[in-house]
Structure formats: structure tokens, C-alpha cells
Amino acid sequence: MGLYPVSKTAVKLKRGNSYMLVANHTSMIDIMLMLALVKQPFIFVGKKELARIPLFGFFYRRTCILVDRSCNQSKHRVFSEAQRRLNQGNSICIFPEGGVPDDYTLLLDNFKDGAFRIAIDYQIPILPFTFYDNKKRFPYRFSVGSPGPLRVKVHDMIPTVGTSQEDRRELKLKTRQLILDDLQGMEN
16 A cells, blocks of 8 residues: 555545554554554554553553453453454454564564454454554653654555465464565665
């Protein structure tokens, strides 16, 4: 779809359709950036611990399906809540790395299965985004960062119609490689 400075674009999706939105996760600003980009209704799946952050947590609880990754029952609730939201015509956004990597030198962590499991179960297309500048502009380390543009590449959708859970690993690796190739290309 293209590389955009955030201030000049919004992703226009077909109204009434649901999508699985995925992106690399490097900063707290990733959530705000996704909200600025996608104008159709969507809900995040995010880790429960972040709901405790003052002020941020207040809004986070209202825009997320919260998951306690240490509890299998919580993970199962995510799938039933995702189904309810998809049935309402919403899309789902998951950062498939499962959190911001502790290793700041890591370009892209391995992806977890959740986003791909849901996309396959509900046969909704995956829409990958590459966030290029978030780590540089607003990292989790508060002693670094700089003002400047936030560039995003919105990739072509990856269809899931006709796929099964047996295709999940391949779909996950394909999506990760797409974003990784982009990030490596921007480093050179």
C-alpha cells in the first residue's frame, strides 16, 4: 500500500469488514499511532499489566481485550471476547511480538500465535504495518528519543480464506518476514 508519514494518511478499510491488524512493537506510541492510522472501529488485545499505568491505564482498559499471559483461562477469554467484537463488525489489533522486547538491539522479536489463530478461525485478512521510527522517537528508555516524523508502511493484506490452523506457522512466519525485510531495508 505504501510508506506514509502519519500526518498525511489514514488507512481506509471496507466498512463492515473485519481485519487482523498487526505491527512491530517498539514503543508505547505504537498504540496511539495505530489509533491515528485506522479510522474504522477496532480493539486491541493487550497485556493486563499495562492497565495499572496511571492515566494511560484508564484509556487502555477501555480500548483493549486484556490478557494475563500467565493464565490459560485468560487466554481463552480473549478468543471469546474477540469473537464477540468481530461479530459486532470490529477489527482486532495485536502486536504479535507479545510486548516490546527487553533487548533494545533486537530489530523484531519472534511472533506469538494469537493473531494468526484468530485470523484463521474467523477467516479475516491480516493487514501488516511496519512502524519505522517509533523506537527512535519514543522508546521505553526515557533517557533517549528525539522529535521527528513517524513513518509507516501499510502492506498489502494477507488473505486467510481457505486456510486452517495447520497453516498458522507459515502465515505467522510470512507476516514476520515481511515486516523484518522492511525494517532491515530501512536500516541500510
